[in-house]
Amino acid sequence: MKRNFIITLALALSLSSFSYALPISDSDNPHNMSNQATHTGPKAAATLAGGTDRICVFCHTPHSAAPKSPLWGRPDPDLMGTFPLYADAGLAIKTDTAKTGYVAGAEYPNGSSRMCLSCHDGATSIGVLLVGTPITMEGGSETITKVSAVIDLSTSHPISFNYNNDVVTTVLNPVDYQLPLGLIEVPLDGSGQMQCTTCHDPHEDTRGDATYGNLPFWRHQGNLTSYDDVCNDCHIAAPISGSLPHTLP
Numbered sequence: 001m002k003r004n005f006i007i008t009l010a011l012a013l014s015l016s017s018f019s020y021a022l023p024i025s026d027s028d029n030p031h032n033m034s035n036q037a038t039h040t041g042p043k044a045a046a047t048l049a050g051g052t053d054r055i056c057v058f059c060h061t062p063h064s065a066a067p068k069s070p071l072w073g074r075p076d077p078d079l080m081g082t083f084p085l086y087a088d089a090g091l092a093i094k095t096d097t098a099k100t101g102y103v104a105g106a107e108y109p110n111g112s113s114r115m116c117l118s119c120h121d122g123a124t125s126i127g128v129l130l131v132g133t134p135i136t137m138e139g140g141s142e143t144i145t146k147v148s149a150v151i152d153l154s155t156s157h158p159i160s161f162n163y164n165n166d167v168v169t170t171v172l173n174p175v176d177y178q179l180p181l182g183l184i185e186v187p188l189d190g191s192g193q194m195q196c197t198t199c200h201d202p203h204e205d206t207r208g209d210a211t212y213g214n215l216p217f218w219r220h221q222g223n224l225t226s227y228d229d230v231c232n233d234c235h236i237a238a239p240i241s242g243s244l245p246h247t248l249p
């Protein structure tokens with residue numbers, strides 16, 4: 001009896017994740033900006049030279065990629081050099097910047113976060129590419145206009161800082177912080193930095209999936225408690241449950 005219940009539950013979970021978590025090829029995934037998309041967000045115009053069904057081209061290029069790679073096809077955001085740090089002045093990672101690398105300026109943000117902000121700054125054209133003709137967008141949606149999708153770094157969880165043992169033990173309080181525990185995979189980038197991609201997977205959208213708390217593009221590994229697990233990988237103490245990482249402090 002109990003065994004049947006567990007099997008039914010496992011089946012229900014796998015079915016629900018199968019039906020809602022949307023791969024990037026799905027026409028309802030907001031990062032599918034090809035003209036074939038069926039969502040209401042920005043997408044390419046119907047008369048696109050080179051084909052209207054190209055999905056990856058908005059972010060990747062097979063040739064002449066930016067050195068920040070993997071094969072990124074986007075230029076730097078228009079706001080480069082003026083992005084604010086997270087506003088909490090008391091942040092420990094702002095103190096020993098030689099170790100944390102958390103400083104505003106021409107190199108901030110860096111890594112894949114720079115690429116996210118080349119659309120999510122609300123200023124850079126979505127269709128602009130590193131190489132080649134910009135993609136014309138349908139219906140005047142040249143930049144992201146949806147207010148909540150324009151990310152303000154002054155009210156967002158800090159990104160583009162080093163997260164390593166030295167930072168945890170000598171800059172942060174090791175009673176409150178730890179290296180990623182592996183409750184769930186929260187990838188640091190190739191330089192060991194926390195980025196947007198530590199919390200978000202830009203390919204698979206989980207917004208409509210209750211299994212993952214309806215969080216958008218969420219790191220989840222099929223896990224019901226993935227929200228807390230992502231945070232608790234690094235945070236030992238509160239302020240975790242319920243805090244929304246883009247409306248801080």
Ligand code: HEC
Pocket residue numbers: 024025031032055056057058059060070112115187189197202203
């Ligand atoms: C909205 C931007 C965006 C789009 C569109 C996109 N990608 Fe990516 N992709 C990324 C980012 C950002 C990374 C780096 C992920 C990381 O650092 O964890 C990445 C990484 C990858 C990688 C390296 C392995 C990995 O997952 O980290 C592959 C392979 C890849 N993308 C394939 C594709 C393909 C194929 C498409 C089209 C079907 C596509 N991507 C569309 C943003 C995008």
Ligand code: HEC
Pocket residue numbers: 030031033040041042058059074112113115116117118119120126144145146149196197200201202205207216217
């Ligand atoms: C080529 C432009 C582009 C890039 C690059 C890009 N995005 Fe997006 N993203 C969009 C658009 C367009 C939307 C939908 C906005 C709307 O609905 O108006 C979106 C939506 C989202 C959403 C919300 C989805 C929802 O269901 O509400 C998240 C989260 C997100 N992006 C994260 C990222 C992250 C993280 C990166 C970098 C790894 C990234 N994006 C890179 C264009 C981009």
Ligand code: HEC
Pocket residue numbers: 113116117120148149150151156157158159195196197198199200215216244245246
């Ligand atoms: C600490 C984890 C974390 C980091 C780092 C993070 N996000 Fe998010 N993001 C979230 C969570 C959780 C939500 C859902 C919150 C909500 O819906 O209010 C979210 C929501 C979003 C949304 C959708 C907002 C909306 O309501 O339409 C976008 C777009 C987004 N993030 C982009 C980014 C970008 C770009 C970066 C890097 C600059 C980033 N995120 C870094 C956790 C994170």
Ligand code: HEC
Pocket residue numbers: 088090091092093094157158163172177180186194198199227230231232233234235239240243244245248249
């Ligand atoms: C890769 C490790 C890591 C992950 C994952 C992570 N954080 Fe953080 N978080 C940090 C670090 C480091 C700081 C900066 C602490 C400091 O300098 O005092 C921080 C700061 C914060 C702050 C600001 C605290 C303040 O004093 O203003 C909040 C709130 C927060 N995180 C919540 C979250 C939530 C919610 C999640 C999950 C959705 C999350 N964090 C995921 C490492 C992480």
